[in-house]
Amino acid sequence: MNIIGVERKVRLMKSKSDIIAQDIAAKIQHHQFKAGELLPSESQLTTLYGSSRETVRKALNQLTELGLIQKIRGKGSIVLDLEKFSFPISGITSFAELNKSLKMHAVTRVVTLKKMADLPELFKEKFPEQKKQAGIYVERLRLIDDEPAVLDCDYLFSPPIDHLTKKVAEKSIYDYIENELKLDISYATKVITVEKIDEKMQKLLQLDDRLAVLIASENYLSDTTLFQLTLSFHNPSKFKFVDFARRQKIKL
Template sequence: MDTQVKYLNIAQDLTDKIKHDLYPTGTLLPSEADLTKLYGTSRATIRKALTELTNNGLIQKIKGKGSVVLNTARFTFPISGITTFSELNESQQMHATTKVLTLAEGTLPQDIIDQTQVKDPRVTFVQRLRTINEEPIVVDEDYILKSVVPNIPEKVAEHSLYRYFEETLGLEIAYATKTITVEPVSDKMCHYLGLGANNNLAVVVRSLTYLNDTTFFQYTVSRHRPDRFKFVDFARRHHHGQ
């Protein structure tokens, strides 16, 4: 097995065990030596897997003690990273489903055209309802430039757009800028999200996503039920000398 694939598989397995409390918050993971034996691999591979968990905010390495499991919350959405709903569903065992509400050709909103200065504003518009345990949680609206992604099959929209972008089309997605607000939403959106008659507020996350060559290609508006979704950022201090 490829070394990179192996350490990522080990990191995923450890993540799953942390999520299911096989390694509870505040306890130590097995030592590097024990993990080396457990997974039948090199210590270097184990260290790379542990670094992945550290970067994801799941563990903290303490000199002389080992790797302590940090407190994590289920159904959290990392604001600073670029993580898709499908990836969260897989990693956090959310039992989530996706329903495509709209899949159509359209045009990028004028304010985003002005902001990004795109020359060809034609897009594929994808509107999807996300549910967890049959409860509506979020409505995503994606505007994907046709100059970068000419066509999006409905089967792709029902699952993971990013898997299609990266694995099928070979796009290198690099970074995104995000803004978060709390705003009133339309009656139709209230219906989709299951909001009560006296509560028409949703948490709205707007994202501009770029490729590795700095090409803008996707604008996303996600409207979340504020009582069912928690936004979390994990910040780690990087030291640059004393």
């Protein structure tokens, strides 16, 4: 069950409706409310959580916006089918957060960690508009069930990221940036392609051929500072990439 982004959103939740939404999301994640089934009615949820109908409706609206449920008039709210190991196209979520949310039991192995005076050649090729700037280059291999699944290559600009340890890289760089450096990660631009990789990457990912799915990202802080470039090479047999979109009508 893919409920990417729920954990990050609910960290800031404090109201009764937020708590209810968090609890229902957890029940969906653990299959207490299964895909294709209706949630208990608003009346039943009101009794279950000891809250008003309006509070329950606010909670259900949150779950609707997160793409976890769909309200059907006259029937109630149905749990949507979002498959496990489906990576989100939109949104900014660290691999550590995905690992926890999707229960992949993945392990991260740091392949390279070094300071550089300028971008690696591959980054210059994929981000030709970027000017020369010092930074920290990190290569991390993600293993799921002891099998290589993702090779993340990151270039973190210095400043604002002047120091990084192997321990932090193994755990979560975003956790370090947000909670230790107190920087606010805000948005990203992404390009997804299928690329022919070199023999080193093919060996690391243990691919039969040299084709991998590449997500190239430019990641920004809330003050619009570009702090990270990412080239994330995925084993195409391990994941599919999805997005959840709702129709927004625009008056013509």
